[in-house]
Amino acid sequence: MIRVGICGYGNLGRGVELALTQCEDMKLTHIFTRRSPEKLKIKAENCDVISYEKITDFKNEIDVLINCGGSSNDLPQTTPVLSENFNVVDSFDNHKEILTHFKNVDFSARKGGRLSLISAGWDPGLFSLSRLYMNAVLPVGRDYTFWGRGVSQGHSNALRKIDGVADAVEYTNPVFSALGMVQHGEMPDLTDKEKHTRECFVALKDGADKEKIEKEIKSHKYFKDYDTTVNFVSKEEILANHTAMPHGGWVIRNGNTADGSNHTMEFRLSLESNPQFTGSVLVACARGVHRLFKENKRGCITLFDVPPAMLMPTDSEEIIHKFL
Amino acid sequence: MIRVGICGYGNLGRGVELALTQCEDMKLTHIFTRRSPEKLKIKAENCDVISYEKITDFKNEIDVLINCGGSSNDLPQTTPVLSENFNVVDSFDNHKEILTHFKNVDFSARKGGRLSLISAGWDPGLFSLSRLYMNAVLPVGRDYTFWGRGVSQGHSNALRKIDGVADAVEYTNPVFSALGMVQHGEMPDLTDKEKHTRECFVALKDGADKEKIEKEIKSHKYFKDYDTTVNFVSKEEILANHTAMPHGGWVIRNGNTADGSNHTMEFRLSLESNPQFTGSVLVACARGVHRLFKENKRGCITLFDVPPAMLMPTDSEEIIHKFL
Numbered sequence: 001m002i003r004v005g006i007c008g009y010g011n012l013g014r015g016v017e018l019a020l021t022q023c024e025d026m027k028l029t030h031i032f033t034r035r036s037p038e039k040l041k042i043k044a045e046n047c048d049v050i051s052y053e054k055i056t057d058f059k060n061e062i063d064v065l066i067n068c069g070g071s072s073n074d075l076p077q078t079t080p081v082l083s084e085n086f087n088v089v090d091s092f093d094n095h096k097e098i099l100t101h102f103k104n105v106d107f108s109a110r111k112g113g114r115l116s117l118i119s120a121g122w123d124p125g126l127f128s129l130s131r132l133y134m135n136a137v138l139p140v141g142r143d144y145t146f147w148g149r150g151v152s153q154g155h156s157n158a159l160r161k162i163d164g165v166a167d168a169v170e171y172t173n174p175v176f177s178a179l180g181m182v183q184h185g186e187m188p189d190l191t192d193k194e195k196h197t198r199e200c201f202v203a204l205k206d207g208a209d210k211e212k213i214e215k216e217i218k219s220h221k222y223f224k225d226y227d228t229t230v231n232f233v234s235k236e237e238i239l240a241n242h243t244a245m246p247h248g249g250w251v252i253r254n255g256n257t258a259d260g261s262n263h264t265m266e267f268r269l270s271l272e273s274n275p276q277f278t279g280s281v282l283v284a285c286a287r288g289v290h291r292l293f294k295e296n297k298r299g300c301i302t303l304f305d306v307p308p309a310m311l312m313p314t315d316s317e318e319i320i321h322k323f324l
Numbered sequence: 325m326i327r328v329g330i331c332g333y334g335n336l337g338r339g340v341e342l343a344l345t346q347c348e349d350m351k352l353t354h355i356f357t358r359r360s361p362e363k364l365k366i367k368a369e370n371c372d373v374i375s376y377e378k379i380t381d382f383k384n385e386i387d388v389l390i391n392c393g394g395s396s397n398d399l400p401q402t403t404p405v406l407s408e409n410f411n412v413v414d415s416f417d418n419h420k421e422i423l424t425h426f427k428n429v430d431f432s433a434r435k436g437g438r439l440s441l442i443s444a445g446w447d448p449g450l451f452s453l454s455r456l457y458m459n460a461v462l463p464v465g466r467d468y469t470f471w472g473r474g475v476s477q478g479h480s481n482a483l484r485k486i487d488g489v490a491d492a493v494e495y496t497n498p499v500f501s502a503l504g505m506v507q508h509g510e511m512p513d514l515t516d517k518e519k520h521t522r523e524c525f526v527a528l529k530d531g532a533d534k535e536k537i538e539k540e541i542k543s544h545k546y547f548k549d550y551d552t553t554v555n556f557v558s559k560e561e562i563l564a565n566h567t568a569m570p571h572g573g574w575v576i577r578n579g580n581t582a583d584g585s586n587h588t589m590e591f592r593l594s595l596e597s598n599p600q601f602t603g604s605v606l607v608a609c610a611r612g613v614h615r616l617f618k619e620n621k622r623g624c625i626t627l628f629d630v631p632p633a634m635l636m637p638t639d640s641e642e643i644i645h646k647f648l
Contacts, residue, residue: 003640008359018582022463098648099641124648126457130591131647133450136608136635137601139346184595200571257604258342261596265456270509272585277461280581284460304643307452309628311460317423319628323455324422 001063002025002290004028004283007052007082008068009040011245012091015279016066017044023283025313030058034173036182059085063293066090066236080104083300084112087293089285091121091278115293116300119287121278122269122304123147127251129303130267134253136265141255144182146174146195150247150274159200164208168237169242171199176218185264198228199274201242203235247274284311326614327385328607329354330378332392333364336415340390341368344413346609349637354382354392359626363595383409387617390414392603406426407624408436411617413609439617440624444609445602446473446593447471450613451575453616453627454591460575462587463581466522468506470498471594472521473570482546483524488532491559493566495523503574509588511578521523522552525566571598600610608635 004026008014012029020028028044037049050058067085069075075092078323082088083105089107091100098119109116119125123145131143152172159168178195181188204210214230217223248270255263271277288306309319328350330337332611337355345350345368350367361373365541374382375416389410393399399416407429416425432442443449447469476496483492500518505512515639528534538554541547573593579587595601612630631642 014580015583021582057640099644102644114528117648126461126589128648129457132632132636132643133453135647136611136632137450137604158598184484187348225365242373255596257595257600259339259600261600263601264594265450265488266590266593266594268588268590270588270590272587274582276581276583280461281521287460302644302648304633304640304648305631307629308456308460312456316628319456320423320426320626323459324419324443324452324626324628 001285002026003063004031004265004286005032005058005062005065005066007055007065007078008074009033009035009042010070011275012069012282013066013068013280014043015273015275015277016068016282017279019040019280019283020044022280023287024312024319026287029252030062036225044175044219053159055082056085057169062086063089063290064089066282066286069135070232076104077099079116079118080108083109083114083116086116086254087115088116088291089120089282089289090116090118091125091282092119093121093124094130095124102300102302111301113298117285117288117289117302117306118300119302120282122271122281123249125278125281125303126269127249127267128275130251131253131267132253132304134251134267138253138255138257138265140252140258142187142188142253144195144252146179146182146252147249148172148174148196151242151245155198155200158220159202161219162216162220164213165202166205166218167203167238169201169238171201173197173199182252182254183250183264183266184226185254185262186203195228196226198226199222200228200230201233201238202230203233203238244272245274247271250255287311287313326350326611327353327387328393329356329382329386329410331356331379331389331402332398333357333359333366334394335393336603336606337365337390337392337537337601339601340392340599340606341366341596341603343604343607344498346568347611347637349386350611354386355503356382381404387614388413390606390610392606395403400428403440405440407433407438407440409438410440410504411613413444413606413613414440414442416443416447416449416605417445422615426624426626428532434623435482437622439613439621441626441630442611442624443602443611443626444461444606446605447573449602449605449627450572450593451591454589455573456628458575458589459577462579462581462589463578464582464623465577465587466511467572468514468519468576468578470503470506470576471573472496472498472520472569474573474595475566475569477553479546482491482544483526483541486537486540486544488529488537489526490529491527491562493525493527493562497521497523498574500542504575505592506578507588508576509578509586513623515548520550522547522550524552524554525562525572526554527557527562549574560628568596571595611635611637 067090155170391414479494
């Protein structure tokens with residue numbers, strides 16, 4: 001049994017906790033939290049809840065630690081530190097900073113003789129893998145990514161920071177006419193605005209000025225380059241209808257082989273719960289990290305470095321039989 | 325530069341030849357044929373055409389040999405033999421025999437200290453990879469594969485063997501209503517007949533009995549379990565409209581995370597030329613084999629064993645930057 005620890009018990013941590021219940025070869029042994037451990041209500045049985053401050057004491061009791069913090073402030077600090085003492089998997093998703101994060105984690109993982117995998121999930125993660133395979137097979141072509149319909153946490157947070165807003169949720173939607181062109185291999189030029197629309201559900205504080213806030217949203221740097229719809233609703237409606245976290249999207253490559261033939265490759269996800277699905281990806285990656293560590297791989301890696309078979313619990317003959 | 329040889333110059337061999345022109349890190353150095361080498365008209369420049377009988381003489385001049393024979397009679401014999409002296413990539417696609425083929429190739433590759441990759445292409449190949457990744461991430465769920473619209477060589481050959489048939493082409497079509505249910509996560513039970521239809525274009529020999537032949541087709545073991553349409557056309561029409569070899573399909577997994585959320589993962593290919601696209605996959609695999617061989621990997625592998633990054637010519641920092 002692979003002994004797994006979870007660091008951080010928010011939506012993603014809970015997704016990892018549940019994903020582990022579907023894996024017979026792994027068990028959740030510890031959850032680390034910055035909150036008071038005795039106050040944390042967890043679902044797992046036979047799992048200790050420990051204060052984050054004491055985490056290093058457990059370095060020999062955990063095979064892989066899944067770091068479930070946020071990408072803006074938490075993971076850039078904690079994954080490099082934890083990587084010296086643990087094999088760590090994280091979901092760092094700030095695309096522009098990934099290379100820096102990679103180097104920081106690689107340095108400390110090598111120092112401690114450990115193996116970490118960063119930026120797992122679906123984008124970055126499975127979408128990145130799709131882009132890589134598609135480009136390896138069709139070197140001449142164009143890539144497109146469409147997201148949605150899904151809740152963007154970053155955009156929702158931006159709405160909540162606006163003066164007069166009590167609560168808000170933003171959905172990113174694909175423009176289906178553009179998506180259709182790409183799916184049919186037309187290789188169009190598309191601006192951001194032509195690919196996505198932004199749909200906001202906003203609950204106001206008492207006395208807030210609707211018109212002013214709608215203007216402020218539509219001129220905000222996150223929204224001004226898109227067709228943005230603002231729907232004013234009650235706080236109760238947001239709680240009732242907009243707390244699920246669906247997401248998904250499409251990675252598509254239109255390419256040509258040298259005879260001139262056109263080919264379209266497409267990978268699509270439609271997810272009822274983003275954190276539950278992302279948690280499932282992190283768990284599969286934890287298995288891969290454990291197996292590569294046993295084969296003496298050290299440092300920092302990404303999904304690009306994991307032989308796909310290592311993500312499965314079964315042996316190679318069964319994998320050939322079932323999937324090839 | 326990776327020196328690549330092609331063994332067998334049919335549709336697939338020509339696909340590999342053209343795919344190599346899109347890769348700056350690889351060059352085609354030799355084509356081996358069972359036909360008279362001097363009669364072969366090839367497109368590549370600076371490439372020697374050699375009789376298959378002499379292939380072993382070139383074992384030190386080629387980094388990877390792409391074996392482009394057929395799966396029924398050629399590859400099961402030749403890949404094991406060639407694997408002792410070459411790093412070989414093949415597209416063996418007889419799903420039921422893959423494990424036997426794997427063991428035969430593994431034995432001779434280890435004997436000769438070489439590395440071979442079998443069953444590359446799209447199914448088996450990219451579709452297999454999709455099934456593996458999807459199952460690793462969502463262990464609880466159901467897989468579906470739909471093919472089409474595409475030409476099935478096996479079914480076309482079966483038609484051509486029927487007495488009175490001069491030429492014929494079979495298209496496999498997905499049943500879009502069933503596909504739609506799966507794409508929307510409904511996890512239906514589907515029989516073969518409910519997933520695909522078979523569409524035949526048949527040119528008759530002079531004096532052949534239409535009605536009898538249509539009956540024979542519809543009761544043939546390849547067709548009797550499907551809704552099969554038979555269109556009688558002229559030989560000229562087959563040559564004019566049915567010599568392209570489009571294909572494609574969908575791999576879809578409907579799965580649930582342990583919170584009950586439903587998720588759908590989908591990989592789709594739409595290919596104007598099956599052999600050209602398959603050739604491109606084999607070439608990417610040849611790169612992966614060359615790199616894994618340099619890292620001292622020996623024996624037989626499949627795409628499941630190749631870290632995705634090894635399929636790309638670029639280094640790991642650039643891959644992270646471009647694709648993650």
